[in-house]
Amino acid sequence: MAERAHGTLRLVMVAAACAMLVGCGGYVGRGTHLYREGRYIESAEVLARYEGIVEQEPPKRQAQYATYRGLTSLRLGDYADAHRWMVFAYEVARRHPTALRPEHRRELDRGWWELMSRLPPPPPAGIAPSPAQ
Numbered sequence: 691m692a693e694r695a696h697g698t699l700r701l702v703m704v705a706a707a708c709a710m711l712v713g714c715g716g717y718v719g720r721g722t723h724l725y726r727e728g729r730y731i732e733s734a735e736v737l738a739r740y741e742g743i744v745e746q747e748p749p750k751r752q753a754q755y756a757t758y759r760g761l762t763s764l765r766l767g768d769y770a771d772a773h774r775w776m777v778f779a780y781e782v783a784r785r786h787p788t789a790l791r792p793e794h795r796r797e798l799d800r801g802w803w804e805l806m807s808r809l810p811p812p813p814p815a816g817i818a819p820s821p822a823q
Contacts, residue, residue, distance in 0.1 A: 718751050722758045730765040737762065749786035753779050757790065757798045764801050764808075772805050 717740045724733035737759045744755050760775030779798055783790045790798065 718747075718755045718758070721762070722754060725758045725762050725765075730762050733758065733762045734766060749782050749789040750791075753782040753786070753789040754791075754794055756782060757794050757801075760805075761797060761801045764805055769805060769809055772801070773809075776802055776805065 717736055721733045721737040724730075724736060737755060740755070741759075744752055747755065756775045756779035760772045760779060763769075763772035763775060776798060779790065780802075783795070
């Protein structure tokens with residue numbers, strides 16, 4: 691009986707530790723998790739709620755936020771928003787080289803190349819687009 695109680699206590703402690711780890715990720719961790727589960731609309735909603743404070747976050751959180759905000763926008767077909775956030779993530783990484791974890795950088799790079807393949811090519815050099823009518 692004591693052995694079973696000890697096993698149950700250990701299970702409860704492990705579950706609590708896991709819950710704390712997920713909770714410590716906050717909104718950035720939640721948005722990343724939802725993205726990785728393929729729940730893009732929910733990820734976009736979670737991340738969008740905190741857009742106003744992301745620039746106040748430490749560089750690592752800014753970079754992760756911008757990476758997954760951009761990737762989520764890419765999956766939802768909002769290429770302008772995807773471009774905006776991916777550029778932001780690369781800029782944070784340029785200013786703070788250790789801000790992006792290697793796995794996040796790989797996902798950002800893959801997303802960037804996918805985004806570039808979906809955007810229309812720019813007009814040839816020296817040719818300005820005609821003004822909107």
